[in-house]
Amino acid sequence: MLHFDCGSCNGCDIETLACLTPVYDIERFGVINVGNPMHADILLVTGTVNPRNKKVLVNLYDQMPNPKVVVAIGSCGLSGGIFKDAYNVLGGIDKVIPVDVYVPGCPAKPEAIIDGVVMALKKYEVIKKKHSDSVPSRMKWRKIAP
Amino acid sequence: MRETLLAIFIGLFATPLLGGLINGLDRIITARLQGRIGPPVWQPFYDVIKLLSKEKMVVNVWQAFCAYAYLSAAAISVVLFFLKSDLLLILFIQAVGAVFVVIGALSSTSPFSQVGAHRELLQILSYEPLLILVVAGIYLEIGSFKIDDIYAWGQPLIFKLPFLFIALGYALTIKLRKSPFDLSTSHHGHQEIVKGVLTDYSGPFLALIEIGHWYDIILILGLCSLFWATGWIGMIILVAITYFIEILIDNVTARMTWRWMIGYVWAMGLTLSIVNLIWINLA
Numbered sequence: 001m002l003h004f005d006c007g008s009c010n011g012c013d014i015e016t017l018a019c020l021t022p023v024y025d026i027e028r029f030g031v032i033n034v035g036n037p038m039h040a041d042i043l044l045v046t047g048t049v050n051p052r053n054k055k056v057l058v059n060l061y062d063q064m065p066n067p068k069v070v071v072a073i074g075s076c077g078l079s080g081g082i083f084k085d086a087y088n089v090l091g092g093i094d095k096v097i098p099v100d101v102y103v104p105g106c107p108a109k110p111e112a113i114i115d116g117v118v119m120a121l122k123k124y125e126v127i128k129k130k131h132s133d134s135v136p137s138r139m140k141w142r143k144i145a146p
Numbered sequence: 147m148r149e150t151l152l153a154i155f156i157g158l159f160a161t162p163l164l165g166g167l168i169n170g171l172d173r174i175i176t177a178r179l180q181g182r183i184g185p186p187v188w189q190p191f192y193d194v195i196k197l198l199s200k201e202k203m204v205v206n207v208w209q210a211f212c213a214y215a216y217l218s219a220a221a222i223s224v225v226l227f228f229l230k231s232d233l234l235l236i237l238f239i240q241a242v243g244a245v246f247v248v249i250g251a252l253s254s255t256s257p258f259s260q261v262g263a264h265r266e267l268l269q270i271l272s273y274e275p276l277l278i279l280v281v282a283g284i285y286l287e288i289g290s291f292k293i294d295d296i297y298a299w300g301q302p303l304i305f306k307l308p309f310l311f312i313a314l315g316y317a318l319t320i321k322l323r324k325s326p327f328d329l330s331t332s333h334h335g336h337q338e339i340v341k342g343v344l345t346d347y348s349g350p351f352l353a354l355i356e357i358g359h360w361y362d363i364i365l366i367l368g369l370c371s372l373f374w375a376t377g378w379i380g381m382i383i384l385v386a387i388t389y390f391i392e393i394l395i396d397n398v399t400a401r402m403t404w405r406w407m408i409g410y411v412w413a414m415g416l417t418l419s420i421v422n423l424i425w426i427n428l429a
């Protein structure tokens with residue numbers, strides 16, 4: 001699981017990190033927070049997208065090997081939320097990359113986030129099946145970010 | 147002949163299973179020590195199976211080659227261990243594997259891989275002398291590098307080589323990538339240099355490295371077990387206690403810098419080993 005703070009107010013980030021603490025302990029489901037998109041299967045995104053961090057978000061998404069799932073967290077991640085009308089905000093995460101699971105709330109509760117992640121894991125299985133049917137036998141060369 | 151085949155079979159197939167299981171138990175115990183519940187025991191296997199089913203993505207083809215080379219070197223050294231071969235040979239093959247991981251990481255241009263690779267080299271530099279000294283100590287005591295002869299030796303080596311066993315503990319901590327020596331992959335501090343040497347390995351290649359790491363765990367724990375080679379029960383208890391202490395150390399210490407690591411490991415490890423070697427020579 002990779003967590004990317006895409007311009008959130010930090011409310012959702014704190015709730016996301018709370019999932020790792022002893023109280024919620026998301027490692028029960030075998031999920032750990034990694035800092036490396038190349039090791040991640042689930043991309044958690046909090047906050048709104050703007051023209052600047054859009055490139056970073058797309059780059060992170062591209063660096064994750066298939067199959068992968070994306071979870072958008074908080075009202076901001078879903079639609080732009082309270083910042084929707086700001087001049088620099090493009091809207092929700094799904095304006096830039098395909099989103100598989102939406103977790104609402106402002107901020108989203110840790111229970112809801114864990115629910116979303118577990119749902120994402122289920123969806124991951126489905127995507128994996130589809131992926132293994134169409135898996136290319138050749139190696140893919142990763143584009144190195146400029 | 148049948149025994150040889152059995153040893154090869156155990157070395158190749160049973161050790162990764164055991165290594166993964168140890169890894170799973172390690173994660174559970176660590177979680178319990180931190181007041182969490184932790185993942186299922188089989189989680190490392192789920193992870194590796196998942197990684198194997200992912201898309202192959204490489205920065206350049208050398209990475210794939212290095213991952214395979216590491217896995218084969220690790221597997222060969224473990225098989226040789228089960229064949230009761232020469233300890234020095236085993237150590238050098240294991241070192242070749244460790245260097246291949248570094249080469250693979252250096253073949254990418256990512257700064258995180260590069261920093262991680264350099265740190266990994268420094269780690270190898272810190273623990274290899276200790277491993278060689280441990281083997282030298284065993285040689286001085288029983289007059290042979292062969293594991294066969296160690297098993298034939300009448301009494302547990304740990305009474306004669308207690309300081310060398312502690313020195314081996316340092317090497318074990320570094321090799322297991324445990325705190326305070328988890329510099330190269332920043333195992334707990336993943337925001338620091340992302341994942342260090344492992345940053346650019348992904349999908350199936352990461353799985354290969356992980357399986358190689360399981361082989362490595364078993365090899366080093368096997369080295370520990372040689373210190374109580376007279377009976378199975380003593381062997382297992384010694385290894386279990388050592389590993390539990392490793393987990394404790396991992397949980398109570400913070401990550402240090404590489405300068406501290408080299409200074410400390412060399413000062414402590416080499417002193418302990420040399421004191422022990424002098425002791426054997428005098429006795």
Ligand code: SF4
Nearest residue numbers: 009011074075076107
């Ligand atoms: S949804 Fe609310 S808490 Fe979350 S980032 Fe947006 S404003 Fe902050």
